[in-house]
Amino acid sequence: MPKGWTTAPLADICLRLVDGSHNPPPAAEFGRPMLSARNVIDFQLLFDGFRLISEEDFAFENARTQVSPGDVLLTIVGTIGRTAVVSEHHPQFALQRSVAVLKPRGIDSRYLAFALNSHDRQQWLVDHAKGTAQKGVYLKTLGTVDIPIAPRAEQTRIVAKLEELLTDLDAGVAELKAAQKKLAQYRQSLLKAAVEGALTAEWRQQHPPAETGAQ
Structure with missing residues (x-):
């Protein structure tokens, strides 16, 4: 470990560790979003495919989780280990049990989110997940995972560099997908040309079929 770095259990660097609702309220026509693990993808919180719960139910759920900007969300049931940091631009929302809320203390939220995504x-999360039909990590167990902690100034530099490199990586992936799409289109055009005779049109001109007829 680099000089000046240390490690600490997750529970020691968080003010609170809490998961979402174990008994989600019924859907409502109007109200606040209730999100699940499916809404936490690639360090982002996606507001699609969710259901609404009433304002009354939201108030009850929010009293327990108290999700606020700077909190780190971690998926702990089903697809385990995805993270996102709550932004001040996000609307208020409630959570299902599949997502834990980590309230960092003395550590950069984005640094913690990246640290939890390290190999x-x-x-560790996979090895400590329990269950049969759908595995999950219990909060008490989650609090024991050791987190490498860089000095605060270095945390900021690490986050900035990671965000720069991940942005470049995302751009590269987008370009690759575009190239793959073009290759697929080209493949289809080749197949179409083949079965319609366009690929061998020049050859046919040079090798006309022999004429046959009655003698």
Whole structure:
């Protein structure tokens, strides 16, 4: 470990560790979003495919989780280990049990989100998940995972560099997908040309079929 770095259990660097609702309220026509693990993808919180719960039910759920900007969300049931940081631009929302709310203390929220996505931490989460039909990580267990902690100034530099590199990576993936789409279109055009005779049109001109007829 680099000089000046240390490690600490997650519980020691968070003011609170709490998961979402274990008994989600019924859907409502109007109200607040209730999100689940499916809404936490690639360090982002996606507001689609959710259901609404009433304002009264939201108030009850929010009293327990108290989700606020700077909190780190971690998926802990089903697809385990995805993270996102709550932004001040996000609307208020409630959570299902599949997502834990981590309230960092003395550590950069984005740094913690990235640290939890490191290979060793991801493997730890997989190894400590329990259950049969759908595995999950219990909060008490989650609090024991060791987090590498860089000095605060270095955390900021690490986050900035990671965000720069991940942005470049996302751009590269987008370009690759565009190229794959063009290749697929080209493949289809080749197949179409083949079965319509366009690929061998020049050859046919040079090798006209022999004429046959009655003698």
